[in-house]
Amino acid sequence: IIREGYEHGFINQAIIEKYAPADKNYSIYMSGPAAMIHFVNQEIKKLDLRPGQVRQEMSGSVNPYFFKNYPEEAKNKTFNMTVKTRDQIQVIPARSDESLLVAMERAGIIAPSSCRSGVCGACRSRVVNGKVFIPFPGRRAADSEYNYVNTCVTFPISDLTLQVPVHDYANMLG
Numbered sequence: 119i120i121r122e123g124y125e126h127g128f129i130n131q132a133i134i135e136k137y138a139p140a141d142k143n144y145s146i147y148m149s150g151p152a153a154m155i156h157f158v159n160q161e162i163k164k165l166d167l168r169p170g171q172v173r174q175e176m177s178g179s180v181n182p183y184f185f186k187n188y189p190e191e192a193k194n195k196t197f198n199m200t201v202k203t204r205d206q207i208q209v210i211p212a213r214s215d216e217s218l219l220v221a222m223e224r225a226g227i228i229a230p231s232s233c234r235s236g237v238c239g240a241c242r243s244r245v246v247n248g249k250v251f252i253p254f255p256g257r258r259a260a261d262s263e264y265n266y267v268n269t270c271v272t273f274p275i276s277d278l279t280l281q282v283p284v285h286d287y288a289n290m291l292g
């Protein structure tokens with residue numbers, strides 16, 4: 119059924135420009151499955167917006183192999199991830215198709231998280247060494263410079279060391 123008065127099909131550059139102000143003074147908020155978010159991000163790149171103008175929330179898990187710029191040589195590998203918290207150092211397995219956050223949870227580490235979509239920053243941790251794949255654009259310049267990542271949307275592509283902040287939730291709740 120095609121209903122009058124609604125757009126149909128993929129959300130592309132033309133549809134966004136049809137409704138967005140010409141002066142580019144607006145924000146985009148996307149919510150949906152990873153494949154949709156990936157497609158719309160490619161279209162948004164053509165609009166020449168600042169990273170801060172785009173927010174996204176994914177449902178379901180992301181498969182990094184789906185992305186064109188994913189390095190072939192990392193596929194189907196399991197790496198060693200050294201996780202440092204305030205008072206513990208652990209070496210755990212980290213599969214290349216699972217986020218750093220999921221690898222920690224599998225190993226029983228209670229790592230901080232909330233949205234699990236790369237939006238809230240609750241899982242923000244520092245990659246001390248090693249390489250990671252970050253599928254979605256929009257990382258803050260300071261985070262890139264000092265190697266901070268959102269572990270929920272970051273994937274290992276080599277052995278690595280991660281410094282994870284410990285939040286004292288019990289005290290925060292009083």
Ligand code: FES
Pocket residue numbers: 230231232233234235236237238239240241242268269270271
């Ligand atoms: S849990 Fe929100 S950004 Fe990772």
